Amino acid sequence: MGTTTSAGGTPTAVDTTLADVLVPWFRAHARDLPWRRPGTTPWGVLVSEIMLQQTPVARVEDPWRTWLERWPRPSAMAAAPAADVLRAWGRLGYPRRALRLHAAAQAIAADHDDVVPADVETLESLPGIGTYTARAVAAFAHGQRVPVVDTNVRRVVARAVHGRAEAGPAASRDLADVEALLPGGDPGARDASAESDAAAVTLAGHHEDAATMSAALMELGATVCVARGPRCGGCPVVELCAWQRLGRPAWDGPVRKAQTWAGTDRQVRGRLLDVLRGAPGPVTAEALEKAWLTDPAQRARCLDSLLVDGLVEQMADGRFALPGEAGDVG
DNA sequence: TATTCGTGGCT
DNA sequence: TAGCCAAGAAT
Incomplete structure (x- = not known):
């Protein structure tokens, strides 16, 4: 059961928390991802x-x-x-x-x-x-009780806790928001029923639940409370969700800038690196030039940035290679 | 705080 | 179809 008492409720009335629902939900519905398997x-x-x-x-x-x-x-x-x-x-x-x-x-x-x-x-x-x-x-990996905050978790918290459609830009407050949702926190804040169950539900047990809770928040954001078209009909915490309660108000915050791709340095760097990955060894400057004919100056700039980043190295004979390839200049 | 950094699938 | 989006980090 939850660890927060209802304001004005009877001594036995205890609110159900997100963790009460999400931890069991995750254990029953988590995707079978290879890195989640025992022995990882x-x-x-x-x-x-x-x-x-x-x-x-x-x-x-x-x-x-x-x-x-x-x-x-x-x-x-x-x-x-x-x-x-x-x-x-x-x-x-x-x-x-x-x-x-x-x-x-x-x-x-x-x-x-x-x-x-x-x-x-x-x-x-x-x-x-x-x-x-x-x-x-x-x-x-180590079962520690620490808040794990990614884009999924921030979106779930924005909706379920704050009643907002989107999370907005990341803030230092996010960690504290999620920490407050993890089971096994400040023992002094626990209600009497939790204390009476202390023999069965140890502090260590709460710590394990905390890691599961973090995984559950991420899972919910990745599979149900998704960015576009959230499936609220299938959401295990729809009854606890502040965004639902408020009638799912639209996002009124800043609109994030669209990602551009065509013609960017990122595309050119990707082309250049793709040539080097596909080659068995060093390639000539001419081979790299063919990877981006549109703008020679941009190509040169991008190759230089790859060298600076250590993603590409130049050989003594002037050819280019992935770093650490035998015989390169280093 | 705002940008930059790959790639590809989905709507 | 052309955005939109994805378990962020570094600067």
Whole structure:
């Protein structure tokens, strides 16, 4: 049952919380994703979280399996050339993530005895691991009671808690909002019935529920409380939802700018890197020029930015290659 | 705080 | 069909 008493209610009246509904709902309805299966290592969880940054679940499943088979431990990946890592990353997008994961694996192997750290602060110090990913690993790989806030969670909280159609831009307040929803919080705030059940429902049990609650909030946002066309008819918490209660008011906040793609540097960088991924080794400058004929100046600028980012390296003979390819300048 | 950084599926 | 959107991080 819930841990908040009804204002003005009888001593036995207790409000049902989101966690009361969502934790059981998640246990019954969660998608069977490979990184959620028993036996998944913290390293497997970390790899999944990096791959899932801005990338749909459906595109991650296969590369994740292949990745963990090839590099089952951080030290295994750390020993591989960056070029191999970038080819294994394939077309997942944002290839700098692959480079950062490579660097993180090297740091874990060298400084953490090949064990993925469990505390948020240490995780955040690793390349490519920010506010979300550090907490996701701490919670899902190590069972810690920390708020895990991604775009799904922010949308669910915006609707169910704040009664708004959209989350708006991320804010530092988001973490506290979600922390307040996790079971097993401030013991002093618990009601008498929870205390009386203390023998059966230990603090440790609440901690496990907290990680499940975070996964449940993400799952709800990903499968039911989606950005466009939320399926409120099938929502397990529709009766607790503030947005429903208010009659589902439209979003009146700032409209976020549309993503452009055609003709952007991102498209050109993608073309150039695709040529290098597809080649068995170094390629000539001429081969890269063919990848983008529209605007030679833009092509040159993008190739330079790839060199700066460490996604491409130039050989002594002037050819270009993925980083760490044998014989390159470095 | 606002931009930049890939890729592809869905409506 | 042309946006819209996806388990963010770094700067």
